[in-house]
Amino acid sequence: MRARIGLFLIATLFLALTPACREKPVAAKSDPALRAYDVEPDWNDPQKLTPLNYQQAQGKRVFYTNCVWCHADATPAGPSNRSNVAPTPPLANDGATLNPLSDEFMVNIITLGGSAMGKSAMMPPWGRTLSQEDIRAVIAFYRAIAQPPYQSPARPAPAYASK
Amino acid sequence: MTPEEMGKVSKRLRLGFAVSSVVFLAVLAISPVKDSLREWRRYERSYVRYAESRPDTKHLLADFHYQIDQVWIPDMNVVDRCTTCHQGITQPSLADATVPQPFRAHPPIPHRVKDWGCVICHRGQGPATEVAEAHETTLAWERPMLSVHFIQASCGVCHRGELTEAPQLNRGRQLLAELNCAGCHRLEGIERPTMLGPDLTNVGTKDSREWIYKWLKEPRTLTDSNGNVTVNGYETEEEPRMPHFRLSDREIRSLSAYLSSLKAKPVEPYKFDPRVVAMWEKKPDLADQGEVRFRQVFCTTCHSIAVTRAGETKLIGGDIGPELTKVGSKVNPDWLVVWLRDPQGYLAHALMPRYEWSDEDLYMVTHYISARLTDSDLLSDVPKLEPANSEEIQAGRRMFLEKGCASCHVVEGIPAQKDFGPDLSALGAKNVSQLEFGQSKIPRTLIAYVQAKITDPFSVNPAARMPQYHLTPSDLDAISTALLGMTGPPSSPGLARLIVPATPAAYHPAGTFGDLYERYKCYVCHRFNGFGGTLAPDLSFEGSRAQRQWIVDFLKNPQTLRPTLTFRMPQFNIPEGEAQTLADYLGTVMQSPGVNPAKVDAKEFTPQMSGLGKQLYEVKYQCQSCHTIGSSGGYVGPNLSNAGNWLTPAWIEAWLQNPQALVPGSIEPRRALTGEEIKALTAYLLTLKPSGAAKAGAAAGRGGAR
Numbered sequence: 001m002r003a004r005i006g007l008f009l010i011a012t013l014f015l016a017l018t019p020a021c022r023e024k025p026v027a028a029k030s031d032p033a034l035r036a037y038d039v040e041p042d043w044n045d046p047q048k049l050t051p052l053n054y055q056q057a058q059g060k061r062v063f064y065t066n067c068v069w070c071h072a073d074a075t076p077a078g079p080s081n082r083s084n085v086a087p088t089p090p091l092a093n094d095g096a097t098l099n100p101l102s103d104e105f106m107v108n109i110i111t112l113g114g115s116a117m118g119k120s121a122m123m124p125p126w127g128r129t130l131s132q133e134d135i136r137a138v139i140a141f142y143r144a145i146a147q148p149p150y151q152s153p154a155r156p157a158p159a160y161a162s163k
Numbered sequence: 164m165t166p167e168e169m170g171k172v173s174k175r176l177r178l179g180f181a182v183s184s185v186v187f188l189a190v191l192a193i194s195p196v197k198d199s200l201r202e203w204r205r206y207e208r209s210y211v212r213y214a215e216s217r218p219d220t221k222h223l224l225a226d227f228h229y230q231i232d233q234v235w236i237p238d239m240n241v242v243d244r245c246t247t248c249h250q251g252i253t254q255p256s257l258a259d260a261t262v263p264q265p266f267r268a269h270p271p272i273p274h275r276v277k278d279w280g281c282v283i284c285h286r287g288q289g290p291a292t293e294v295a296e297a298h299e300t301t302l303a304w305e306r307p308m309l310s311v312h313f314i315q316a317s318c319g320v321c322h323r324g325e326l327t328e329a330p331q332l333n334r335g336r337q338l339l340a341e342l343n344c345a346g347c348h349r350l351e352g353i354e355r356p357t358m359l360g361p362d363l364t365n366v367g368t369k370d371s372r373e374w375i376y377k378w379l380k381e382p383r384t385l386t387d388s389n390g391n392v393t394v395n396g397y398e399t400e401e402e403p404r405m406p407h408f409r410l411s412d413r414e415i416r417s418l419s420a421y422l423s424s425l426k427a428k429p430v431e432p433y434k435f436d437p438r439v440v441a442m443w444e445k446k447p448d449l450a451d452q453g454e455v456r457f458r459q460v461f462c463t464t465c466h467s468i469a470v471t472r473a474g475e476t477k478l479i480g481g482d483i484g485p486e487l488t489k490v491g492s493k494v495n496p497d498w499l500v501v502w503l504r505d506p507q508g509y510l511a512h513a514l515m516p517r518y519e520w521s522d523e524d525l526y527m528v529t530h531y532i533s534a535r536l537t538d539s540d541l542l543s544d545v546p547k548l549e550p551a552n553s554e555e556i557q558a559g560r561r562m563f564l565e566k567g568c569a570s571c572h573v574v575e576g577i578p579a580q581k582d583f584g585p586d587l588s589a590l591g592a593k594n595v596s597q598l599e600f601g602q603s604k605i606p607r608t609l610i611a612y613v614q615a616k617i618t619d620p621f622s623v624n625p626a627a628r629m630p631q632y633h634l635t636p637s638d639l640d641a642i643s644t645a646l647l648g649m650t651g652p653p654s655s656p657g658l659a660r661l662i663v664p665a666t667p668a669a670y671h672p673a674g675t676f677g678d679l680y681e682r683y684k685c686y687v688c689h690r691f692n693g694f695g696g697t698l699a700p701d702l703s704f705e706g707s708r709a710q711r712q713w714i715v716d717f718l719k720n721p722q723t724l725r726p727t728l729t730f731r732m733p734q735f736n737i738p739e740g741e742a743q744t745l746a747d748y749l750g751t752v753m754q755s756p757g758v759n760p761a762k763v764d765a766k767e768f769t770p771q772m773s774g775l776g777k778q779l780y781e782v783k784y785q786c787q788s789c790h791t792i793g794s795s796g797g798y799v800g801p802n803l804s805n806a807g808n809w810l811t812p813a814w815i816e817a818w819l820q821n822p823q824a825l826v827p828g829s830i831e832p833r834r835a836l837t838g839e840e841i842k843a844l845t846a847y848l849l850t851l852k853p854s855g856a857a858k859a860g861a862a863a864g865r866g867g868a869r
Contacts, residue, residue, distance in 0.1 A: 037311045038331070039637075053260070054270035054311075061330055066830050069799040070788070084797040085788050115783075122788035128833040129823065133271060 040145055043072075043093050050145055059141025062134045063092060066126065085122050095146035102153075106139045107132075203231065203292050206248040210266055219256055231292060234280040238657030241280035243289035245297065252276055273328075283658075284317035285309055305594045309647070312640065313610060316591060319648025321658070323352045324665035327828075335645025338638055342406075346571040347584035347629075351649040352665055355581065360405065360571035362510050363422060368430045369498045369509075372423035373545045379408075379415045380545075406630035414562055420551030421559025427575060432497040433504060436522045443526055453531025456524050461733040462487075464688075464698075465515075468536065481698070483687060484515060491537035500529050516684040519736040567628060584629065589651025599624060613643050668693035676748035683735055691753070699732065704755035704825065708814045713805075714746035715739075757825050760813040768812075768846035776847025779840055789831075792851060800831065807852040815845045 036051030040060055052060060063071075069081045071092040082089060090097040098106070109117045111132075113125030126135065143150040198204075207229055214223040232246040251257035251266035253276055258268040269276065274284075282289040287308035291297035300307045309316060315332040325333050339350060343359040366375070410418070443449050467480030469488040478486065494502075501508070503525060506515035520528075551559075563569065567583040590613070598612045601623045605611040612623065617639060620627035634642065653659040670691040672680060680686065686695035689702045705714070719742050721732035737745070780786045789799035796802075806815075817824070819841045822831040836844070 035310060035312060037314065054272075058328070061328075065828075066832075069830075070797075079798060081789065081798045121783065121785040124784075124788070124832040125834060126832050128835065129831075 040141075042147070043091075043145065044147065052141070052144055055137050055140045056144045057141075058134070059137035059139070059144075062130060062138045063141050066130065067092065067138065070122075085120075087120055087122075089123070092142050093145045093147050095148045095150060098142055099146055099148070099150050103136075103139055106142070107135055110135045110138065201292070202294055203244075203247045204229070206265060207250070210248075210250040213263070213266055222256070223251070223254060234277065234289075236278075236280060236657070238655065239280070239283065239661075240655045240657070241283060241289065243280035243282055244292055245281040245289065246276065247292060248294070249281075282306075284314060286317070300595065305596065307608065310610065313644045313647055316644045316647035319352075319645060320591070320650050321661050322663045324663065331641050331644050332648060334638070335641035335643070335648075338634075338642050339645055342632065343571055344587075347567060347580075347582070349582055349586040349588050351588040351651070362512065362573040363425055364573065364575040365426060365428050365509065367423045367426035368428070369494055369502075370423070371495075372419045372548050372551065373542045374493050375422050376415055376419040376548060377542055377545050378405075379410055379418055380412075406632055408566060408630045410566075414566075416548070417555050417559035418562050418566075418568075419548065419559070420555035421563060424551050424556045424559075425574060430495065430498045430501055433500045435526050439522045439526050443523070443530075449527060450531045450534045453527035453529075454535065456527050457531055459734060460518070460524075460528070461731045464731055464733055483696075483698070487532070487536055489536060489538040489541055491533045491535065492539070492541045496529065496533045499532060500525065503529060514684055514687050516687070516733070516735060517682050518733075519738065521736070524736075587646060588649050590649055591647040592650035601625065610643060610647070613646055614639055617642060666693065670694035672748070672752075675744050679741055679745055683737070688732075701826070702749060702753055704753060704758070706750040706753040707755040707758040707760075707817075708811065709749075709809055710811055711746050711750045713809045714749055715742045718742040718745055755814075755817075755825055758811075758813045758817045760811060763813040763816055763845075765812050765849070768842070768849060772843045772846035773850045774847075776843035776845070779844055780847055784834065803848060803851055804853055805851065806848040807850055810848065812845055812849060815848055816841055819844055 037054050038052045038057035038060060039049040040052055042048035042050060064076065068075050070085055070089045071082070073080050073082060073091065075081075082091075092098075105117070109119060109123065110130070111125060111127035113121065114123030115121040116125065130138075143152075207227075211224065211227070214220050214227075217223065227250065231244055232250075234241060234243040234246060246252055249265045251262065252269050254268050256268075257266055258270070260267075262268070280289060281287075285308050286306050287299075288297050288304045288306065291304065295301075296304060298308045315329040318326055318329045319332045319336070322329070325336075336353065339345070340353050344350060345353045345355040346359045370378075443452075446452070463480035465481045465483035466485065466487045467478040467482065468486070469476050470479045478488070480486075498509075503518070504520060505517055506513040507517065563574070564577070564580070567580050569577050569580040570583040573579065591609075593609060595607050595609060595612075598609065600607060600612065602625075603615060603622045605615050605622075615623050616629070617632055617634065620629040620631070653662060670686065670693070671677065685691070685702075688696045688699035690697060691701075692703050709717075718735075718737045719739065721734065786800075787796040789797040791797065791802045792804050814825075818831075819834075819836055821833055822829045823833060
């Protein structure tokens with residue numbers, strides 16, 4: 001009798017605790033490149049793809065519309081205007097030049113133009129053409145494709161454990 | 164029963180009661196214990212811990228409750244509990260990439276989570292409260308989440324027109340249209356054009372059976388397994404239009420027999436002026452002179468040919484018309500002359516403009532094409548083909564229909580094969596269980612299926628009639644995105660109301676201008692009120708922008724304004740009268756509401772003002788970084804050397820005020836110019852006119868600059 005009650009007890013507990021006969025979800029295997037919102041081929045090695053998140057991808061769009069003419073050596077329309085501009089503008093992926101510049105400086109020089117920041121007036125102000133979001137996105141794109149890679153300035157990580 | 168026995172029973176009973184009470188309590192406790200261990204509660208507790216570790220705790224926890232959060236929009240069938248775990252999705256301060264998932268904020272998009280929910284775009288199961296059930300496929304829930312790589316497909320569900328923010332979707336739709344997918348498949352938002360491939364009604368008068376055999380066996384556009392496309396052996400970036408069908412030798416023989424028999428309207432050779440023939444026939448440099456004219460006319464704006472420079476041969480030219488490197492070995496020379504004189508006489512839908520040829524030019528150019536753009540080895544591997552007999556022709560006609568050729572090609576008397584392939588207008592909403600994977604080893608997902616079907620149709624269906632396409636990985640992803648966005652009719656009335664339809668544009672003016680517009684096919688390259696090509700400048704506001712006399716001169720003798728462009732307006736040899744008509748129409752009709760010519764008086768501009776303008780141009784604003792004047796300056800904007808003859812003062816002022824107000828999306832940066840500065844710059848630009856010598860130099864340089 002006691003054994004039967006015990007058996008019943010165990011069975012009840014077991015049934016209650018087991019997730020009811022349920023089909024386990026199937027995870028779709030996905031390629032890491034397919035997880036990125038967009039990709040940009042490395043400018044020096046087209047086989048190497050840099051994954052871009054949403055903001056960087058928006059920046060890529062703005063870059064290839066407005067900035068590519070002077071900040072790249074190849075443009076969608078053929079020859080680049082870079083060689084016509086003096087002093088020669090830095091390439092967008094020129095990490096050695098752009099990585100040390102703060103996001104704040106980058107926002108200002110794009111918004112207000114070169115002359116406002118003590119640089120060449122050949123860099124026009126984009127503040128009335130592009131939105132602040134677009135400008136932030138372009139900077140995010142520059143940071144993503146920088147060679148050598150861009151390291152964001154260290155910030156104190158919050159003391160938090162996810163589990 | 165004795166009291167002793169009673170006591171025993173009651174003891175047993177009590178024990179029984181005690182045990183069952185404990186069991187009962189334990190069973191009761193199972194549910195709350197299980198509930199407190201639920202995944203979403205773990206995430207909520209974790210979120211609270213995370214918020215407490217940050218300085219903006221108060222703000223982050225302002226709306227927080229330990230409960231299932233839900234976005235419920237009955238109108239759109241949205242029941243989304245995603246925000247239960249994705250607590251930070253609307254917190255701007257959590258946008259940083261260092262914020263651990265699932266708490267990170269959503270990137271800023273025009274749609275708010277509160278109004279739309281999540282699964283409208285991301286798919287997956289909104290009502291689920293477990294990670295796996297919400298994101299992946301289960302037996303009952305079949306809609307897995309859409310990978311962010313293809314997320315623009317979701318934009319396409321409602322936005323049926325072009326969407327600047329979704330370049331991948333736009334590219335995919337453009338490819339679907341360019342590759343003529345609509346010839347066989349029904350596609351949402353992509354209309355089936357009247358003509359996809361060339362009309363073959365009279366193809367027998369144009370090409371030989373041998374050439375057709377060669378073309379069907381091995382289209383001159385080939386793609387290797389790496390996706391490199393070659394035309395006639397030269398690498399190109401263009402998409403091949405005629406895809407590769409798997410045809411047996413017998414099938415090719417009968418098809419070539421049938422097609423070469425199509426000669427409904429025989430070619431009547433054009434009779435050149437005998438004086439022209441007599442003068443040029445014997446000249447040794449006839450083909451060379453023809454080549455010079457060929458270049459001067461700018462055939463290469465639409466057609467490409469192989470050019471060898473510095474030991475490297477590559478294709479140069481546009482892709483509106485076919486590549487021409489070996490066309491002399493393809494077409495009948497008599498046909499060529501007739502075609503060039505009047506393309507629409509042979510093919511009513513042809514995009515090729517009708518040039519105003521002089522007999523001399525036509526004679527030279529056709530001679531050049533037939534003599535130089537040839538390849539004597541082109542047909543060397545074609546077997547000896549007897550003249551087609553009626554049996555072969557009949558078999559070829561059957562084959563033509565069996566293979567679905569009439570989906571893209573028109574032959575008089577054969578009805579168009581619409582919807583030859585499956586309907587794809589709701590492909591993006593299909594469940595995996597509805598797809599046939601055949602023997603293939605690909606993952607059982609919709610995306611894998613779509614991509615396998617495009618890259619190798621036979622891998623999922625050995626009996627597929629679909630031809631083989633070779634796309635670069637990014638183009639393949641773009642096409643997949645566009646197809647996944649085709650989800651059929653909206654699933655709820657709420658969604659149906661949200662559809663942003665494509666704005667169908669058509670611009671077909673009547674009258675004399677309309678005739679010329681059709682004749683020179685202006686709309687193939689230029690855009691008019693949203694209709695037409697994008698190769699050349701949008702002319703919707705040309706009347707406000709350009710001075711009338713400049714338009715007339717340009718039409719008679721087009722020169723490029725943008726040095727970066729490799730394409731130039733062809734020389735149509737437009738006569739004076741027609742140029743006047745075109746300029747009159749453009750000047751009076753194609754006007755921008757933002758430009759008021761009456762507000763600007765050209766007499767008000769003084770030399771002092773233009774002197775100041777020159778200063779502003781060269782020093783303060785350094786416009787030369789993008790614009791060329793004379794021989795120095797940048798390539799990005801148009802050349803301004805002739806701005807004084809070209810632009811109207813009112814246009815310059817309005818443009819400097821706000822370029823994007825006149826041409827949305829213009830890349831000219833809008834500057835904060837004062838009224839005085841605008842006047843000064845306008846005055847300066849109006850003084851820019853090439854001197855006599857420069858003009859002569861520009862004319863001499865014409866044609867040779869490529």
